[in-house]
Amino acid sequence: xxRRPSLLATILVVAALGCGGISHEGTPDWAATETTPLASSxxxxxxxxPEDFREEPPHGANAEYRAExxxxxxxxxxxxxxxxxxxxxxxxxTRPPKRDDPERPIYRALARGExxxxxxxxxxxxxxxxxxxxxxxxxxxxxxxxxxxEIGRGTVGPDGAIGxxxxxxxxxxxxxxxxxxSAASLLRPFxxxxxxxxxxxxxxxxxxxxxxxxxxxxxxxxxxxWVVIPGxxxxxxxxxxxxxxxxxxxxxAEAAELRMRGSKGLADLCxxxxxxxxxxxxxxxxxxxxxxxxxxxxxxxxxxxxAIPGP
Numbered sequence: 668x669x670r671r672p673s674l675l676a677t678i679l680v681v682a683a684l685g686c687g688g689i690s691h692e693g694t695p696d697w698a699a700t701e702t703t704p705l706a707s708s709x710x711x712x713x714x715x716x717p718e719d720f721r722e723e724p725p726h727g728a729n730a731e732y733r734a735e736x737x738x739x740x741x742x743x744x745x746x747x748x749x750x751x752x753x754x755x756x757x758x759x760x761t762r763p764p765k766r767d768d769p770e771r772p773i774y775r776a777l778a779r780g781e782x783x784x785x786x787x788x789x790x791x792x793x794x795x796x797x798x799x800x801x802x803x804x805x806x807x808x809x810x811x812x813x814x815x816x817e818i819g820r821g822t823v824g825p826d827g828a829i830g831x832x833x834x835x836x837x838x839x840x841x842x843x844x845x846x847x848x849s850a851a852s853l854l855r856p857f858x859x860x861x862x863x864x865x866x867x868x869x870x871x872x873x874x875x876x877x878x879x880x881x882x883x884x885x886x887x888x889x890x891x892x893w894v895v896i897p898g899x900x901x902x903x904x905x906x907x908x909x910x911x912x913x914x915x916x917x918x919x920a921e922a923a924e925l926r927m928r929g930s931k932g933l934a935d936l937c938x939x940x941x942x943x944x945x946x947x948x949x950x951x952x953x954x955x956x957x958x959x960x961x962x963x964x965x966x967x968x969x970x971x972x973x974a975i976p977g978p
Contacts, residue, residue: 703744709803709825710790710866712949713892714916716797736827741806744786747823751784751808752777754829755821770834773819776812785809787844789822789882792870794919797950805830805869807844807880817841820880831879842881843897850886853895857907857958862886862893870894871947872955873906894946894955906960910946914954917945922952 715721733739737753738746755777764771776782787807796802802824810819820841821832833841845853850865865886870877876896877883884895890912898905917925922945941961945952 705742705744705747705806706788710788710868711864712790712792712796712803713953714949714951715803716801716950720797721801721803733826733828739827740825741823741827744784746827747786747806747808748784750827751806751821751823751829754823755832757829758832773810773834776818777810781813782818783811783813783815785811787867787882789867789869792868792885792947792949793878794871794947794950800826807867807882809844822880833880842876842899844882845884845895845897847884847886850884850893850895853884854886854888854893854907857893857909859886859888859893862888872944872952873941873946876906877946892948896960904960906941907958908944908946908955909958910948910953910955914956916948916951916953918951919947 735753737749741747741750759774764774773782785808787809788804789807790804791802804825806823808821808823809817810821812818819832819834822830824830844867847865847867850862854862863886865884867882868877868885869879869882873896875881877894883897886893886895892910894906894908894910896906896908942957943954944957946955
C-alpha cells in the first residue's frame with residue numbers, strides 16, 4: 668500500500684547495537700530514510716522459547732484484521748510507520764477524537780503530515796514473547812511535533828499490528844529512551860568495564876517501567892546482566908539493577924504460584940520490593956539486585972543515573 672503523500676515525514680531510527688542493526692556514525696539523530704532496513708536480528712534473550720515453538724507459523728487469531736495490515740512483516744522503517752498509521756487511525760475509525768479530547772491535536776497533526784517519527788527496535792523479554800505467537804521483538808514508535816516535543820508513543824509488532832498507544836495531553840511526561848551506545852558511560856560508575864551486547868528491551872516487573880513503549884537498556888558484563896531503567900523527561904532519577912550469573916531463575920508458572928500464594932513473590936511481582944524484584948528474562952524470571960536509584964538502602968554515596976540523557 669502506498670503512503671499518502673500528505674503523510675510523508677522525517678523519520679528517525681535507532682537500531683539496537685550488537686543486533687545486526689544500522690550504524691549511522693556521524694549522522695546527527697540517526698537521520699534515516701523510509702527505505703532504511705530494520706535490524707536483521709531480533710536481539711538476544713537469556714532464556715528463549717522452545718525451538719519448536721519458535722518455528723511454528725503465526726496462529727490464525729484476528730486473521731481478518733491481519734489481512735488489512737499494509738505490511739504484515741515490516742522490513743523497513745517506512746513500513747513500520749505505515750503499519751502504525753494504519754493501526755492508529757483504525758483506533759478512531761468509528762469515533763474520531765472530539766474537539767475537547769487531548770488526542771484531537773495529535774490526530775489532526777498525523778492526518779496533515781505534521782509529525783516526525785522516531786522508530787526503535789526493542790527485544791522482547793516479556794512473558795508474552797512465548798504467548799499465542801512468537802514475539803521476539805517489536806518496534807516503539809515515537810511521535811514528535813515540529814519543535815521535536817514528543818506528543819505520543821505506540822508499538823508495532825513483528826506482524827505489523829499496532830500493539831498499544833499512549834497519547835499526549837496536558838501533563839504527560841514520557842519516560843526517556845536510552846541509546847545503547849551509552850551503555851559504557853552509564854555503567855562505568857558501577858565498576859562495569861567493557862559492557863557488551865547493549866540493546867533496548869521490554870520486560871515484566873517494576874510496575875511496567877520497562878514494559879511496552881517504555882523500554883530499558885540492558886548489557887552483559889563480567890557474567891552479569893545489567894538493567895538500566897531511565898527516569899522521565901523531567902530528569903527524575905532512574906534505576907540500575909544487576910542480575911548476577913548465580914541469581915535464581917524460576918519459570919513463569921512458579922512465579923504465578925508465588926503470586927497466588929501471596930508470599931514474598933507477590934510483593935516482588937507487584938513491584939513493592941524494589942531492592943530485589945523478579946524481572947522477566949524471556950521464558951523465565953530472575954531475581955535482580957538494585958544497585959542505584961530510589962529505594963536504594965546501602966550506606967554511603969552511590970552512583971546514580973539522574974543525568975541519563977533523553978531521546
